[in-house]
Amino acid sequence: MEGAGGGGGPAPPNPEEGPAVAFHEDEEIIEVLELNDAEPNPDDLADEMEDVDFGDEPEDGEMGDEEWETEDEGVEEGAEPHDDSELTYSKHTCSVFCVSIDPKNNSLAVTGGEDDTAYVWRISDGETLFQCTGHKDSVTWAAFSHDSAMVVTGDMNGLIKVWKVEGGQEVWSFEVGDLEWLQWHPCSHVLLAGTADGNTWMWKVPSGECKTFQGPNCPATCGQFLPDGKKAVVGYEDGSVRIWDLKQGNAIHVLKGTDGHTRPLTCVSSNADGSLLLTGSVDCDTKLVNTATGKVVGLFKTESNVSKASRREDGESESNSVESVGFCNVLPLAAVGYLDGTLAIYDISSQTLRHRCQHESGIVKLLWEDNTPVVYTCSLDGAVRLWDSRSGKMISEYCGHTKEILDFALNKDASIVVTASGDNKAKVFCVQRPDR
16 A cells, blocks of 8 residues: 555655655554443543644734635525425525524524635524624634534635624634635644645634644645544545644554545545544545554445536536535444435445435535444535435425525434525534434
8 A cells, every 4th residue: 555554654755745644653553432322421531632742823924815616506596495494594695605604502503605604693583693894705614612612613715703702802813825724623722724725724823823734746636534533534636645643743554546546535534433434536536444444445436426527407517526424323333425416324333325315416425423333415406415334215305595505504302403505505404304
């Protein structure tokens, strides 16, 4: 395997990548933690992050001038579909790109949009608590910290701001290059972000102590903390994947060539204990990776998505891609959502396709319920759907948006879905039913 530390330490870097990753021959591979069924101890993980040497806060990065244009897909213009939502949030004046629900009380939502702003609002009645102002471009990332004490907002130009939820005061901000993705640490006030210059940034908030992880000279297109809070996985535009040791600052595993993807990464996701990863790409492949060895242990394809081009209504060709991936927590199943509207349910043990659930429009995102075999999808036709992964049958469908859904969030007990749409609205749907 090229670039993956299969035997002892990791392989030396490819000279073509330059001095991006500092490898050490005597570096031991960090073992995957054996996590119990219980949640990891937040205090222990927070203490781990205290030991990380962030160094001094660097100078602000250059701002990009990239703009984001969304396709006007979804429900036909002017149509008045049946609205299944309990509440519609209408403060945004342009497309709503992102949404997050506070994890502690599940009572607040934050939405960000093309109107260069984000709002924190109450899910029960839609009352706005505060507006997150001062952004210079579309707010494409917004999320609550693990304890719901802070909320982060990030725009496409790379301006990141953190707000205290109680009172709505801004407590920290920083500028990087064009922002690709942004995420909170699972148990600490630490942020991780990927940028178009290939860097992955990590900050303590609100002190601003900073650490960077330099990948290849291409955008870091997706990434996330692993559940142990000590490592992160990052996917890149060149098709490579790196698993980073956050404390040591080195790449434990590098997957590239035949082990990586042939086109840009679009999404990554880990299972509950962090032992396995799913990586999705524009090349329509989904790879299953063992995080302890860095080895690819599975490759998922379906007949309908082998890098073929489909024809849109206007006659233009449209390439397919993997848009979202995720693991079921109660059965050995993985879900993959494709731009051609296919939801594929794969059996991890046998690495076979179990069900193909077809949507009429492209899938934007999927999420699994925590303790059931139910998977949720949102798509470009403006609907949220619930699927039984055991049977492959749709359980229910929720409509109400007049344009595409661009993001959605599910609360802890899987009773509420909050959506963000190109129709300038966010909606709250009650999805819990007596028969489920």
